[in-house]
Amino acid sequence: MGHDHKHSHPADHHHGMHRHDHSSEKNLAFVTILNFVFAVIELIGGVMTNSVAILSDALHDFGDSLSLGISYYLQRLSKKKRDASYTYGYRRFSLLGGLFMSAVLALGSIYVCTEAIARLYAPEPANAQGMLYFAIFGILVNGLAALRLRGSHGHNEKAVFLHFLEDILGWVAVGISGIVMMFIEVPWLDPALSLAIAFWVMWNVFRNLKSVLQIFLQQSPAEFDRANFNNQLIEIPGVQSYHDLHLWSLDGENHIMTLHLVLENNLEFGVHSGIKRNVRSIAEKFGIHHVTIELEAQNEDCVSCD
Structure with missing residues (x-):
């Protein structure tokens, strides 16, 4: 009967492969810039208040901005049309971005766990009112970024969304701790909440990472x-x-x-x-x-x- 691969009709082989959704690129660009601006504000605030904690978080957010920038670049690269080298196109580069962000999230969560455990054994006094103000600001900024990425389907965007969700929950924990410590002296509350959030984030990172690896392994x-x-x-x-x-x-x-x-x-x-x-x-x-x-x-x- 012969072997018919329909080479005379290109649409048979790449129908639907060139549908480009530029909103994902715009969203990633927006949240990358927003994260960088927030890091600059944190740096200024940390210097003005002489707060090592805020300065540390500013450095953390500068690192996040670099990670987000890499994810944005990979997302843009994934939109390139197929060529002789990549006959299926560059779509899996967005998966690579998701893999990278998942690794960054996992390492960040492990770092938070080690810091939180250390502070549980040796609680440090904190400025409760300052914590509350920065928490409100952090929730607003990261919430705006998360809203831009809400409902995303790509694994790269899901990983970035999870990153901002982690930050929101972290600032919520800071806010709750600040409110409670304005009335009761419980310095262990902040590290305890941070530890719980870190475990939750790592669980979601594992789920996203599992899904990405299944695609790479062609399940x-x-x-x-x-x-x-x-x-x-x-x-x-x-x-x-x-x-x-x-x-x-x-x-x-x-x-x-x-x-x-x-x-x-x-x-x-x-x-x-x-x-x-x-x-x-x-x-x-x-x-x-x-x-x-x-x-x-x-x-x-x-x-x-x-």
Whole structure:
């Protein structure tokens, strides 16, 4: 029957691959600049108040700005069109950004844990009123950044959103500690809350990291209903069976499929294009926009099959 890969129709191989959403780039650029400006304000505030804690957080935010800048660059790179070197395009560079941000978050959370545990054993006095004022400001700034990233689907943006959520929760902990310590002397409260938040963030980092690594290892998308897809595929007139199906995801949103279709004997050649259109239509329903189909006769040996 021959091996038909539809090379004469480019849309069969990259349909839906060039849909660019520039809002993700704008969001990352906005939050990167916002984070840097906040770090500068923290640095000035730390010098004016002679607060080592605020100065330390300013340095932490300068490091975050660098990480966010790298994530922004990788996000922009992921929008490049495919070329001879990257035939599937650059979409996985955004995943690399998510992997990088997850690593930064994990290291940051470990650092917070070590600092919090040390302060639990040796609590330090704090300026409760100053803590409260900076907490309110920190919640507003990081909350604005998180709102820009809310509802993001890409793993890179999810990791960045989680970063700002961590900062918001951290400032909430500072605010709660400040309010309580204005009335009761409990210096251990701030490190205790920080420890709880750090554990929560690490759990979410693990989940995001697991999802990213599954894509890099080419695991089939978890939401793919294989049984339902099979039932719809074998109902196509002229299709006897299929095999050697491979399904993976480029970035968690754009999925790729290849499969071999075994056709009934004595089909007219003109029927083949209709069968392939039906297969692609079914695949579209499952969120798969890039399908490569090989047609086989019933008695044909599949040399390339696994």
